[in-house]
Amino acid sequence: MSRSKALQYYIITRLLLAPLMLLTITTIVFLLLRATPGDPADAILGGHAPESAKQELRKQLGLDLPLWLQYLNYIGQMLRLDLGTSLTSRGQPVWEVIGQYFPATAELAVCSMAIALIVGIGIGTLSASRPGTFFDVGGRLFGIITYSLPMFWMGMVLQLIFSVQLGWFPLGTRFSSSLPAPVGITGLYTIDSLLSGNFIQFFTALHHLALPSLTLGVLLSGIFERIVRVNLKQTLRADYVEAARARGIPERKILISHALKNALIPVITVLGLTFASLLGGAILTEVTFSWPGLANKLYEAISLRDYPTVQGVLVFFAVIVVVASILIDILNAYVDPRIKY
Amino acid sequence: MTWFSLSVRRWGRITKFLSLFCLCLFLVVSCGTRQSTTTPTSTSSSANTTTGDGRITIGTTQKPRTLDPSDAYELASLGLVYNMSDRLYTYEPGSTEIKPQLATALPKVSQDGLTYTIPLRQGVVFHDNTPFNAKAMEFTIQRFIGNGGKPSFLLKDVVDSVKATGDYELTIKLKKQFAAFPSLLAFSGVCPISPKAYEIGTGKFKPNIFVGTGPYKLANFGPDSLRFDVFDKYWGDKPANSGINLQILSSPANLFNTFRTGAVDVAYLSLEPDQIRNLEESTTRGDWQAITAQGSVVSYMVLNRNQKPLDQLKVRQAVTALIDRPLIMQRVLYGQAEALYSMVPTTFNVYQSVFKDKYGDGHFDQAKQLLTTAGFSKANPAKLQIWYPTSSPTRALAAQTLKALADQKMDGILQFEISPVESATFFKNVDQGLYPIALLDWYPDFLDADNYIQPFLDCQKGSDAKGCEEGGSQNEGSFYYSEAMNKLIAQERQEQNPEARKKIFAAIQTLEATDIPYIPLWQDKDYVFARKGVSGVQLDPTQNLIYKTIKK
Numbered sequence: 006m007s008r009s010k011a012l013q014y015y016i017i018t019r020l021l022l023a024p025l026m027l028l029t030i031t032t033i034v035f036l037l038l039r040a041t042p043g044d045p046a047d048a049i050l051g052g053h054a055p056e057s058a059k060q061e062l063r064k065q066l067g068l069d070l071p072l073w074l075q076y077l078n079y080i081g082q083m084l085r086l087d088l089g090t091s092l093t094s095r096g097q098p099v100w101e102v103i104g105q106y107f108p109a110t111a112e113l114a115v116c117s118m119a120i121a122l123i124v125g126i127g128i129g130t131l132s133a134s135r136p137g138t139f140f141d142v143g144g145r146l147f148g149i150i151t152y153s154l155p156m157f158w159m160g161m162v163l164q165l166i167f168s169v170q171l172g173w174f175p176l177g178t179r180f181s182s183s184l185p186a187p188v189g190i191t192g193l194y195t196i197d198s199l200l201s202g203n204f205i206q207f208f209t210a211l212h213h214l215a216l217p218s219l220t221l222g223v224l225l226s227g228i229f230e231r232i233v234r235v236n237l238k239q240t241l242r243a244d245y246v247e248a249a250r251a252r253g254i255p256e257r258k259i260l261i262s263h264a265l266k267n268a269l270i271p272v273i274t275v276l277g278l279t280f281a282s283l284l285g286g287a288i289l290t291e292v293t294f295s296w297p298g299l300a301n302k303l304y305e306a307i308s309l310r311d312y313p314t315v316q317g318v319l320v321f322f323a324v325i326v327v328v329a330s331i332l333i334d335i336l337n338a339y340v341d342p343r344i345k346y
Numbered sequence: 347m348t349w350f351s352l353s354v355r356r357w358g359r360i361t362k363f364l365s366l367f368c369l370c371l372f373l374v375v376s377c378g379t380r381q382s383t384t385t386p387t388s389t390s391s392s393a394n395t396t397t398g399d400g401r402i403t404i405g406t407t408q409k410p411r412t413l414d415p416s417d418a419y420e421l422a423s424l425g426l427v428y429n430m431s432d433r434l435y436t437y438e439p440g441s442t443e444i445k446p447q448l449a450t451a452l453p454k455v456s457q458d459g460l461t462y463t464i465p466l467r468q469g470v471v472f473h474d475n476t477p478f479n480a481k482a483m484e485f486t487i488q489r490f491i492g493n494g495g496k497p498s499f500l501l502k503d504v505v506d507s508v509k510a511t512g513d514y515e516l517t518i519k520l521k522k523q524f525a526a527f528p529s530l531l532a533f534s535g536v537c538p539i540s541p542k543a544y545e546i547g548t549g550k551f552k553p554n555i556f557v558g559t560g561p562y563k564l565a566n567f568g569p570d571s572l573r574f575d576v577f578d579k580y581w582g583d584k585p586a587n588s589g590i591n592l593q594i595l596s597s598p599a600n601l602f603n604t605f606r607t608g609a610v611d612v613a614y615l616s617l618e619p620d621q622i623r624n625l626e627e628s629t630t631r632g633d634w635q636a637i638t639a640q641g642s643v644v645s646y647m648v649l650n651r652n653q654k655p656l657d658q659l660k661v662r663q664a665v666t667a668l669i670d671r672p673l674i675m676q677r678v679l680y681g682q683a684e685a686l687y688s689m690v691p692t693t694f695n696v697y698q699s700v701f702k703d704k705y706g707d708g709h710f711d712q713a714k715q716l717l718t719t720a721g722f723s724k725a726n727p728a729k730l731q732i733w734y735p736t737s738s739p740t741r742a743l744a745a746q747t748l749k750a751l752a753d754q755k756m757d758g759i760l761q762f763e764i765s766p767v768e769s770a771t772f773f774k775n776v777d778q779g780l781y782p783i784a785l786l787d788w789y790p791d792f793l794d795a796d797n798y799i800q801p802f803l804d805c806q807k808g809s810d811a812k813g814c815e816e817g818g819s820q821n822e823g824s825f826y827y828s829e830a831m832n833k834l835i836a837q838e839r840q841e842q843n844p845e846a847r848k849k850i851f852a853a854i855q856t857l858e859a860t861d862i863p864y865i866p867l868w869q870d871k872d873y874v875f876a877r878k879g880v881s882g883v884q885l886d887p888t889q890n891l892i893y894k895t896i897k898k
Contacts, residue, residue, distance in 0.1 A: 043770030
């Protein structure tokens, strides 16, 4: 079978397996939520509401039905792409909740990933190209420290330094409440404000985005730094690099044009894996910085046992991770001709 | 040509450009737009609100779940509904007495105490310009009951029918006598809403809009901020400010720091006791001011009579005697609360300090004697678990303080074991009777002493042997059952004469202190912090921050 056909076959297989994977995830989420102690009626009404009110709420929400029937209803809804209605913001469909909160998470994720890539690849390259020097040791330390630092702790330290002490950045939130938030089709404040040509809004959005994305980005950059440093060091010892040196090609050109692009291939794979960490890390970053994203909403929904919202958001995250991993696999196949399927 | 095939020189240029760009951007972003509570410049054309001076920015950690008044039951939602609405009756700040707001007088009550006739104000319009009248109020109450929202049980259990008996006259018939009914009409959720904007039907809620008659209308409801504009057709006194921006923070630490850095004008709910102490101590510098008000929230201990050894009155008495409220006020709450000696707070004139008179504070010898009489000793100690939800650091500290007290002062006759549990699980288990002792607090639904008594002590079905099987005390986890108490509660609910009612409440409090299903601990004080130059900050007795009087 030719490589392109094998790749097509692989993509189709992955796409066909994706619904099965999502069904497994949704089932696990459904069962785990029901196994968690606590009851949405208690969480929503509070402990003091009369039992009759709780019973009525359970009936309204369909929580009085047998578990298998609840599961069938849930799967039926999923097949119709209906994620249900939030139990806490009653009357609001979960899709609307996702639409309301996801842009904030997406903006933070994209910005953090950009910072992680720039910082990680930059420091990794610098470290690998100067073995045994201060840059090498510094790069190693940077990788270990950023990899091991807790996200919330780093966030709070940055808040204390840059917001409380220096007053350079806001402590949190996505936008200043004293300004009307940008309105636009993307929901990404930086993009929407630019599209509407409002630079005050753009800089305000950027000002608010800086610290949370820096926290998440710098902490994730450690992963890329380590991979780039290790791979680049190996590549720089490869025969074709030696051959290039023998031909008198300048070291910088060898590094950037020949070695780095090969060393970056594993970064693409890790990029996909980091996506899941990014969404996980987003919960802590969003809570620390009062960032009104979907991860923060998920945390809230879990506390309130808002089953439809938790299920909907997790399935949505799962879809993102599955799609991202498929795309990364495809990209890998195109970039690296050695990969076989 | 691909990115990788660019020459070294071009890569160098790109790197330099990017570095310079990032540096410039960092400088512009960090130095350019400092956080400010005022917005001197006008903004985009998409803005649907004015952002000039005179707007007040309030910081809070209380995120509203919904703005639909028929489903709003938490402080966060009710506080906003309160400020965007009017009720038939309301409270004067600092008082628990109701006064008419959209009603023009107190209700006329029929001889049998079942029919309430309420005259309504004319010339009031909703935010969507629909006129307010008795039909709109009828619609509101029917929707409140019919849609089955969180607080619907408040009226559902009481109201039989509601009818507009004139353009501006409303008649409400009750299922049973309930003397505190007018106070129930002051509940923020029972505010008139435009019949054009809402509909009646189970579960038909509109969580993201609000169309009422109050001094502010909703301009924007975002995930982390809300904006309220002044309603220019408001019938009453106009607000002292030109609008409110509400900034929602995810943690007390963020609220504390946001206020200290001047990003919000007012900080209200919820700061931790040590943060309040810090801000209160530094008010002398003059950067901000602290406004305190007596709160209506009570914290208490539930004693489950169905769990051994709490089934013995002497053990319950011993636990009551050893509690040292002044110590808890000092060590746990830094003086930010008032010791409470009845389940009814001191704000009500029916309050009696029954627990102080009967048991006092920190009477360890008495406690030891009671436990010894009950058959406990150092070799055979009374072991009790204290449970509390993890979401409350204050209750965690209170539990630890009580444990330390028992360990140090009770010579091993009494042993407390403290057990934190996640909130949703905690509330699930309280009414199942799983906890011998639980630490809880109570946010009143309406301001009447009945609301601190009936939900805790009333029992519809039960016996002396089994305790309460169905009713308030089962729901609250004490499983208290007393025929005498049930009768007293029924009497106070029927009695319209305030003096006679006061006597009944005195008897109820005495009986409660004798049987000890609950031990009152403290009554919160509410704290608001406002930056220098901000004035008119007030709280109503139901813990709502009053927006319209704030100015700067």
